[in-house]
Amino acid sequence: MNMLKITEVNKRFGGLQAVDSVSFEVERGSICGLIGPNGSGKTTIYNLITGFYRVDSGEITFKGEPITGLKPHEIVKKGLVRTFQVTRVFPRMSVMENMLLAPVSSGESVLAVLRGSRRVNEDERLYNEKALKLLDFVELTHLRNELACNLSYGDQKRLELVRALMTDPEMVLLDEPTAGVNLTLVNKMIDYIHQLRDKGLTFLLIEHHMKFIMNLSDRIFVLDHGAKIAEGKPPEVQSNPKVIEAYLGVKHKVIS
Numbered sequence: 001m002n003m004l005k006i007t008e009v010n011k012r013f014g015g016l017q018a019v020d021s022v023s024f025e026v027e028r029g030s031i032c033g034l035i036g037p038n039g040s041g042k043t044t045i046y047n048l049i050t051g052f053y054r055v056d057s058g059e060i061t062f063k064g065e066p067i068t069g070l071k072p073h074e075i076v077k078k079g080l081v082r083t084f085q086v087t088r089v090f091p092r093m094s095v096m097e098n099m100l101l102a103p104v105s106s107g108e109s110v111l112a113v114l115r116g117s118r119r120v121n122e123d124e125r126l127y128n129e130k131a132l133k134l135l136d137f138v139e140l141t142h143l144r145n146e147l148a149c150n151l152s153y154g155d156q157k158r159l160e161l162v163r164a165l166m167t168d169p170e171m172v173l174l175d176e177p178t179a180g181v182n183l184t185l186v187n188k189m190i191d192y193i194h195q196l197r198d199k200g201l202t203f204l205l206i207e208h209h210m211k212f213i214m215n216l217s218d219r220i221f222v223l224d225h226g227a228k229i230a231e232g233k234p235p236e237v238q239s240n241p242k243v244i245e246a247y248l249g250v251k252h253k254v255i256s
Contacts, residue, residue, distance in 0.1 A: 003028040003171050003202045009058035011044055018044045020226040031193060031203045033213040036223035037246055042206045046173055050082050051075045079170035085179060087156040091149035095140060095159055098148050099131035102166035134162040138192060154181040171202040178209045190216055214238065
């Protein structure tokens with residue numbers, strides 16, 4: 001069963017066709033990659049899926065229900081969340097405060113819910129327990145009181161991942177989760193994603209780290225100039241002449 005389905009989606013900005021009749025499906029419980037050269041339309045696709053941009057034509061469905069035209073917080077409420085290429089932590093707040101600022105199912109932050117709750121103490125305890133459990137999962141518990149601006153870029157990436165998990169999503173869109181991080185954290189990210197998939201989460205990843213995406217993904221979709229040029233298992237994509245030409249401008253090498 002597909003979790004996310006994109007059907008003939010188009011998006012134009014003035015004279016630029018940013019997304020050109022793109023279609024693909026992400027199966028429930030899978031890890032899929034979305035790759036392509038810079039400017040190929042990957043982030044635009046994410047913005048369309050998550051409601052930051054409006055689709056010009058085509059349809060996007062999540063768990064079989066159309067989400068085209070919904071606002072970002074409405075899509076989060078349905079169980080679909082994203083991270084960003086450049087981390088969007090709140091730098092002057094602590095790690096723990098960042099976790100509690102994550103939106104919950106109502107679209108409000110946990111802190112906002114706590115302020116309006118009659119069961120503040122119990123709710124606060126539960127949200128704190130949840131946040132600490134997630135921070136422990138990515139080995140950030142010891143930094144819970146540290147300002148987010150003092151974290152390394154890699155630790156900010158980890159914080160953004162688990163902050164998204166505060167919403168109890170069913171699917172996560174990761175935007176370059178290994179950009180700017182060292183090899184040790186790349187390997188940790190692979191482990192985190194595998195563990196989360198084993199717990200039932202579905203993933204779609206934008207990534208330029210080819211070994212990471214090829215080793216992690218069940219299936220890969222490739223964009224170039226806004227159009228999908230290939231789709232398949234990693235070995236199929238690596239040897240696809242259209243993909244090789246899009247990345248390297250040559251037709252005889254294998255991407256690795």
